[in-house]
Amino acid sequence: MNNLAHQSLAAYDEAKQQASEQTEAFWETIASQFEWHQKWDKTLEYDFHKPEVKWFLGGKVNITENCLDRHLITQPDQTAIIFEPNDPKEAAQHISYKELHSRVCQVANMLKSNGAKKGDRICLYMPMVPELAITVLACARIGAIHSVVFAGFSAAALAARINDADCSLLVTADGGFRGAKVTPLKDIADDALTHCSTIKTSIVLKRTGQEVAWNDIDVWWHEALEEVDDNCPAEIMDSEDPLFILYTSGSTGKPKGMVHTCGGYMVYTAYSFQNVFQYKKGDIYWCTADIGWITGHSYIVYGPLAVGATTLMFEGVPSYPTYDRFWEVCAKHKVNQFYTAPTAIRALQKYPVNLVNKHDLSSLKVLGSVGEPINAEAWHWYDDHVGKNKCPIVDTWWQTETGGILITSLAGVTSQKPTYATLPMPGIQAVLLDQEGNELAGENEGILAIKHPWPSIARTIWGDHERYKNVYFSAYPGYYFPGDGALRDAKGNYRITGRVDDVVIVSGHNLGTAPIENALNEHPNVVESAVVGFSHDVKGNALHAFVIVRSRADENETIKNELRALVAKTIGPIAKPDRIQVVSGLPKTRSGKIMRRILRKLAAGEHDQLGDISTLLNPEVVEEIKRNS
Ligand code: WT7
Numbered sequence: 001m002n003n004l005a006h007q008s009l010a011a012y013d014e015a016k017q018q019a020s021e022q023t024e025a026f027w028e029t030i031a032s033q034f035e036w037h038q039k040w041d042k043t044l045e046y047d048f049h050k051p052e053v054k055w056f057l058g059g060k061v062n063i064t065e066n067c068l069d070r071h072l073i074t075q076p077d078q079t080a081i082i083f084e085p086n087d088p089k090e091a092a093q094h095i096s097y098k099e100l101h102s103r104v105c106q107v108a109n110m111l112k113s114n115g116a117k118k119g120d121r122i123c124l125y126m127p128m129v130p131e132l133a134i135t136v137l138a139c140a141r142i143g144a145i146h147s148v149v150f151a152g153f154s155a156a157a158l159a160a161r162i163n164d165a166d167c168s169l170l171v172t173a174d175g176g177f178r179g180a181k182v183t184p185l186k187d188i189a190d191d192a193l194t195h196c197s198t199i200k201t202s203i204v205l206k207r208t209g210q211e212v213a214w215n216d217i218d219v220w221w222h223e224a225l226e227e228v229d230d231n232c233p234a235e236i237m238d239s240e241d242p243l244f245i246l247y248t249s250g251s252t253g254k255p256k257g258m259v260h261t262c263g264g265y266m267v268y269t270a271y272s273f274q275n276v277f278q279y280k281k282g283d284i285y286w287c288t289a290d291i292g293w294i295t296g297h298s299y300i301v302y303g304p305l306a307v308g309a310t311t312l313m314f315e316g317v318p319s320y321p322t323y324d325r326f327w328e329v330c331a332k333h334k335v336n337q338f339y340t341a342p343t344a345i346r347a348l349q350k351y352p353v354n355l356v357n358k359h360d361l362s363s364l365k366v367l368g369s370v371g372e373p374i375n376a377e378a379w380h381w382y383d384d385h386v387g388k389n390k391c392p393i394v395d396t397w398w399q400t401e402t403g404g405i406l407i408t409s410l411a412g413v414t415s416q417k418p419t420y421a422t423l424p425m426p427g428i429q430a431v432l433l434d435q436e437g438n439e440l441a442g443e444n445e446g447i448l449a450i451k452h453p454w455p456s457i458a459r460t461i462w463g464d465h466e467r468y469k470n471v472y473f474s475a476y477p478g479y480y481f482p483g484d485g486a487l488r489d490a491k492g493n494y495r496i497t498g499r500v501d502d503v504v505i506v507s508g509h510n511l512g513t514a515p516i517e518n519a520l521n522e523h524p525n526v527v528e529s530a531v532v533g534f535s536h537d538v539k540g541n542a543l544h545a546f547v548i549v550r551s552r553a554d555e556n557e558t559i560k561n562e563l564r565a566l567v568a569k570t571i572g573p574i575a576k577p578d579r580i581q582v583v584s585g586l587p588k589t590r591s592g593k594i595m596r597r598i599l600r601k602l603a604a605g606e607h608d609q610l611g612d613i614s615t616l617l618n619p620e621v622v623e624e625i626k627r628n629s
Contacts, residue, residue: 003033004274004307012413012426019427026427027055027455031267034306035070036061037236040263046453048480051473053453054240055264062234063243063266064141067305068101069234079310082284083130084329086177086316092333095130097308100137102230107131107138109228114201114219116169118143118235121245123167123199125149125158125189127176128315131205131221132291133301135171140243140262143235144169147245147257150292151176151183153572155191157255161247162196164257165462170199171221175208179320186212193217239263245462246294248400249503249512250471257462258400264455265298265403266306272404272425273303276394277366278411283336284363286312288326288344293509294400295370298456299339303404318344324355327386331359337411338386339368339396341508345378346538356385366411367393371508372540373496379418397421397496399482400510401472403456406430407494420495427454432488437476445487447500449479502596504533504541509574513596516543516577519570520563525550530586530594531577534603542578544603546625549582579603581629585621587613598622602629 006012019026024043031040040059046052071078076098083093095103116122122144126132132148139146149161162170170193176183186204190213193199204212205221237243243262247255279285285304289295291313304311312333318326326348330338348355367387369379374395383389393416397407406428407421414423424430431439432446440446457480461468475481485497499505502513513531520529527548536542549559560580567576587595601610607626613619 004030004271005278006275006410006413006426007278009413012410015426020429023427023452027267030271031056031059031263031455034061034066034266034270040239044453048453048473048478051469053457053459055453055455056239056267059239059263060236061239061263061266062141062143062237063262063302063306064104064137065234066266066270067137067302068097068104071097071308072101075308078308080305081130081133082310082312082333084312084314084316084333086179086320088321088325088328093130100134103134104137104141105232106225106228106230107134108141108232109230110203110221110224111138111144111169112142112232113228114169114203114224116142116144119241120144120169121147121165121167122169122171123147123149123158123162123165125151125170125172125185126205127151127173127178127183127185127207128290128313129173129205129207130313131173133313136244136291136297136301137305141232141234143237143241145242145244147247148292148297149247150290150572151185152292152574154569155188156195156570157572158189159192159195161255161257162192162199164247164255165245166198167196168198168200170202171205172202173205173207174212175210177208177315179317182208182210184210190215237262240459242459244297246297246400248294249510249515255515256464256467256471258458259460259462260403260456261459264457266302268404268454268456269298269303270306273299273309274307275410275425276396276405276408277337277339277368278413279304279307279309279337281308282310283365284310284312284333285337285339286314286330286333286335287339287368288314288318288341289339289370294403298404318348322355323348323351324359327356327359327361330361330364334363336363337366337368338364339370341371342369342374342378343372343507343538343540345369345374345382346540349378349381350538353385361386361388364391367391369393369395370398372505373498374419376419383418392416395419395421397484397494401458401482402454403458404454406450406454407496417489417493420489420493422493424494430494431479432486433476433479437479443488443490445497446485447476447481448484448486448494448496449476449481451479453480504531504543506533506541506543506574507539511543511575513543515571516545516567516575519567519575520545520547522570523559523563523566525559526563528586530596530599532596532600532603534600536578543575544579544581544599545577546581546583546586546599548585552582552584581625583621583625583628585618585624587619587622587625588617589615602626605629
């Protein structure tokens with residue numbers, strides 16, 4: 001796999017040049033380093049207008065043979081997964097490639113014996129334990145499409161995702177540990193399943209040992225596992241067969257089930273993992289994300305395992321039992337590459353720096369950041385105190401939709417620049433556009449767009465190709481439109497400035513404002529609502545909800561608490577607004593469209609930067625909101 005790596009600036013420049021001049025030949029060379037049952041007969045077919053993207057057409061592959069089987073020959077005893085539990089008193093686990101292979105095959109057989117087959121959708125609602133990674137891989141082994149739902153989501157959110165994909169099987173757990181809290185996953189899943197008719201079997205892993213209700217469709221994981229062996233040949237998949245669905249929020253209420261396919265996703269996640277983090281054999285790599293997000297799919301499970309890395313999985317949270325848990329775990333396992341989110345850095349930065357310094361972090365070689373723009377203060381704190389000014393920081397810009405990192409520096413190979421994600425990866429043709437869709441040259445600021453497909457771009461939205469087209473390919477025809485704004489310096493480095501649509505990134509979580517508004521509007525006393533983001537020193541952004549209530553007599557703390565609870569129940573606790581402001585009206589255009597731009601300024605306290613509000617239908621509400629904020 002070392003042939004994937006560009007280890008010097010010269011090698012990087014050469015790769016970049018080849019990738020731009022002979023893009024397909026470039027990806028063919030990379031793809032040739034994987035195990036295929038049958039080589040592809042065409043490298044790329046695409047049309048961004050349709051839109052349609054296909055990579056390595058006709059190729060036959062199974063990603064788990066690349067993540068597992070081929071390492072059995074070269075490094076069977078190498079640790080594949082280190083598991084660090086929530087409770088530091090519980091022993092860590094080291095799972096070798098040989099053991100992981102065996103456990104994945106066994107779970108794959110368990111899924112099969114419970115009716116799963118190629119093409120079926122399997123929903124995973126599980127805590128961050130090795131069994132989650134194992135189940136992900138077991139689905140891939142048999143060609144079933146996994147849909148992992150983050151274990152912090154509510155019953156309603158889980159049900160919506162199960163129903164959207166018509167999942168036939170659910171894999172969950174009795175409960176999950178996260179810090180001092182125990183999440184009753186089975187209870188929540190049971191609640192969800194009262195709204196789902198497609199689930200035939202629910203497999204329940206015992207993690208917390210808490211009491212759970214038992215239904216006809218329930219099967220204990222440990223009992224089902226006893227029935228099967230670990231001999232499970234990999235299903236031979238077409239390069240373009242779906243590998244998984246992962247939901248991400250959009251500007252309208254319904255979550256978007258992004259579909260990733262086998263061949264291209266495998267090639268790009270492995271290639272980007274290897275190059276961005278400059279992983280060397282034997283290194284210990286830790287990404288702190290949850291497997292419920294794309295970061296966990298691509299850079300805890302598939303990318304690292306495809307290159308034979310040792311990947312650390314952490315069940316807990318940075319604050320438990322104390323605010324030095326991350327650093328304690330880095331020291332304990334001698335972590336070499338550490339990849340986390342700016343929101344975590346900002347939260348930890350508030351505590352005495354001795355909490356970092358008391359741990360031996362000398363093993364660290366590379367630091368990474370993902371999920372939102374990293375502000376200068378957090379960047380320098382990370383660099384000074386965690387990296388001791390000797391670890392390159394890779395600020396990686398990408399999305400659920402892109403499958404892998406698109407804009408970043410390569411650790412120690414290309415230059416970094418604080419708060420800049422820096423340069424597009426080889427083969428990634430990033431551009432800046434103006435509002436009319438014209439490409440901007442040189443040093444500039446505009447809308448970020450990508451001109452040519454890369455192997456891990458999501459192929460569609462499950463069950464709604466039209467929406468895929470509308471959201472990503474219609475605003476600027478001929479380009480992929482990610483929804484972010486950016487600026488570019490004279491050297492071509494990109495700095496992501498934030499979303500240009502109605503999505504707010506709160507603590508690194510991508511939240512559409514529309515589903516939150518829908519949840520608020522469910523309250524019997526709410527007439528209308530609008531949610532916007534405002535900047536927050538720890539979360540990056542937080543949510544400000546403007547709500548119109550039926551009667552001003554309803555304007556009290558009770559309704560605010562009810563609204564927060566409603567959002568937590570409908571979407572999940574992460575979507576609870578920090579501020580709820582009762583208003584008598586929302587600023588609207590004469591055609592009735594809510595002026596979110598103005599609400600954003602109001603939420604930011606920028607009262608004198610509202611621009612001309614005289615053309616509004618109801619300028620008087622702006623004055624009222626100002627007075628009451
Ligand atoms: C949105 C995608 C990528 C995995 C985690 C989030 C923002 C992501 C960065 C970064 C500035 C970033 C963008 C993007 N974002 N990484 N390094 N710098 N912004 O995945 O939930 O699909 O969210 O996260 O706004 O569009 P996601």
